[in-house]
Amino acid sequence: MEVLNSVLLLILAATLSVAVAYDPLDPNGNITIKWDVMSWTPDGYVAMVTINNYQMYRHIMAPGWTVGWTWARREVIWSMVGAQATEQGDCSRFKGNIPHCCKRTPAVVDLLPGVPYNQQIANCCRGGVVPAYGQEPAAAVAAFQVSVGQAGTTNRTVKLPKNFTLLGPGPGYTCGPAKVVPSTVFLTPDHRRKTQALMTWNVTCTYSQHLASKYPSCCVSFSSFYNETVIPCAKCSCGCEHKSCVRSERDSKRLAVTGKHAAAAPHATRVHGGGAPASLLQCTTHMCPVRVHWHVKLNYKEYWRAKITITNFNYRMNYTGWTLVAQHPNLDNITEVFSFDYKPIVAYGSINDTAMFYGLKYFNDQLMEAGPHGNVQSEVLMRKDASTFTFRQGWAFPRKVYFNGDECQMPSPDSYPYLPNAAPAAASASLVRSAVVVASLMLLMA
Ligand SMILES: *[C@@H]1O[C@H](CO)[C@@H](O)[C@H](O)[C@H]1NC(C)=O
Ligand SMILES: *[C@@H]1O[C@H](CO)[C@@H](O)[C@H](O)[C@H]1NC(C)=O
Ligand SMILES: *[C@@H]1O[C@H](CO)[C@@H](O)[C@H](O)[C@H]1NC(C)=O
Ligand SMILES: *[C@@H]1O[C@H](CO)[C@@H](O)[C@H](O)[C@H]1NC(C)=O
Ligand SMILES: *[C@@H]1O[C@H](CO)[C@@H](O)[C@H](O)[C@H]1NC(C)=O
Ligand SMILES: *[C@@H]1O[C@H](CO)[C@@H](O)[C@H](O)[C@H]1NC(C)=O
Ligand SMILES: *[C@@H]1O[C@H](CO)[C@@H](O)[C@H](O)[C@H]1NC(C)=O
Ligand SMILES: *[C@@H]1O[C@H](CO)[C@@H](O)[C@H](O)[C@H]1NC(C)=O
DSSP states (O other): OHHHHHHHHHHHHHHHHHHHOSOTTSTTOOEEEEEEEEEEETTEEEEEEEEEEOOSSOOBOTTOOEEEEEOSSSOEEEEEESEEESOOOOOTTOOSSOOSBOOSSOEEEEOOTTOOGGGOOTTOOSTTOBOOTTTOGGGOEEEEEEEEESSOSSTTTOOOOEEEEEESSSSOEEEOOOEEESOOEEEOTTSSOEEEOSEEEEEEEEEOHHHHOSSOSEEEEEEETTEEEEEOOOTTTTOOTTOOOBSSHHHHHHHHHHTOHHHHOGGGTTOOSSOSOOOOBBOOSSOOSEEEEEEEEEEOSSEEEEEEEEEEOBTTOOEETOEEEEEOGGGGGEEEEESSEEEEEOTTSSOOOEEEEEOOTTTTSEEOOSSTTOEEEEEEEEEOOTTTOOSGGGTTSOSEEEETTEEOBOOOGGGSOOOTTOOOOHHHHHHHHHHHHHHHHHHHHO
16 A cells, blocks of 8 residues: 555656656756846946755755856956856957956856955855755855946846856756846845845756766665665666776875876766866776665664665765755654754655755765765664554665765665565565656656
8 A cells, every 4th residue: 555655656746747847856946047237337237146046955066056148149248246257258359448258158157265355245256166955045045246248228228148058067957048027126234225126037947867967976775674685786876888997095096196087087077167176986886976875773663763874986076065865755754863964855745755964064064085984874763653664665765865966876676675574575566666667757758
């Protein structure tokens, strides 16, 4: 019965996701880029551009966001505060005052922390890193100011930029068209006066893992106290073709010294801007940079306990501000979470089976590079719901796991550890599997 229920929920979730968004666990997740025209100038306007990350658990990690667009006419950027265009382009037609950027398709990046105060603006200058909304709602925003020339100078003559793109830090985002919306109203700092943008437009960008990469970027393994078999990550979970790897930390150090890692890791060119460290994977059968292990640890009368371990297999990457999302029907009855922070994610109003976990600030919010310190761990204590709780048929294992907003590859459902003396329950297992297939097909169609 419970299997059938979860099958129905899966199908429901998948169907809804087709209609609304790519991610069934965060159907409204998006990044909004809003332009507020603050003043008209003799040849254009000055706009505040605000980037809000409305995704519950997907942050933009280093080396940060890049926002691009195509000007509608021959606009130029005279100056920017709190960000910069990556290329100036051909400004040879200008004499005297030279614009900051003359490209028809500018690409803009955040400034690094610590730039002089006169180049800063509120919410700028964090190297393009933006936390997830569910993690730090107040900080999930970035902003810059842009002064545009050779543009319209009234709300009837201004032309909206087209073809917005967002990289953060790899591909995966698709942006819709810019739309004029009611002008933003601002409150003065003393809250005694309201002012208003002269004109506002915004753009919504959504993320799709299929666009970001062909393979998952993490995998899941299982174990339990009631069965000594450890179910490893599926082989080549993150793709084995063209992937190079190193056997040990010593090899990784040697490569770093001789500078061969760039050639040794050709797959690591997901990053943009050139300044980012290339990834260097430890050799594993799964070839994933990150593994999430779920261990069913203890069984009490009214409670049970799972241990979660996240392991980094990438010698070139510290995951700062990482997030982990797990979906399991008993996560609505979390009693205590040890050494991680935690928030329930209620996607469809009533289905409360998903939790976001993240590190405690200054303690384990950074998942360190592969090696002796390259893991973080937590234990989750859940209260048994008498009507559904069971250790049979792998019920105690999560249905879905996401690391940093990307869905992790699960082990094959029929390999789940089962209780001694329990029959493998072939019928229900294949039911679940076909539901998963249906769900994935629908997601692919989205
Ligand atoms: C973007 O996210 C915001 C906040 O969750 C939501 O109000 C808005 O409807 C979303 N936009 C789209 C197009 O999904
Ligand atoms: C939109 O931008 C993308 C990427 O910068 C580019 O490949 C494409 O040609 C652009 N389309 C238009 C209509 O400018
Ligand atoms: C443009 O400005 C006029 C007043 O100058 C105002 O009535 C109108 O609503 C504005 N339109 C937009 C799209 O902001
Ligand atoms: C665009 O801005 C309007 C007005 O501020 C806001 O109501 C709307 O939700 C924004 N769109 C998105 C997708 O966030
Ligand atoms: C990760 O962080 C540690 C400690 O802050 C630092 O020593 C190390 O160089 C960092 N590694 C990378 C790849 O950034
Ligand atoms: C969801 O589950 C969590 C964890 O038990 C609980 O704290 C929260 O109140 C629940 N929320 C809803 C809307 O049921
Ligand atoms: C588990 O949580 C759900 C929803 O929050 C609640 O209705 C139910 O009573 C809880 N079960 C137990 C055993 O606490
Ligand atoms: C543990 O589970 C595996 C399936 O993953 C099964 O093959 C094995 O027989 C189980 N062990 C015991 C002692 O039941």
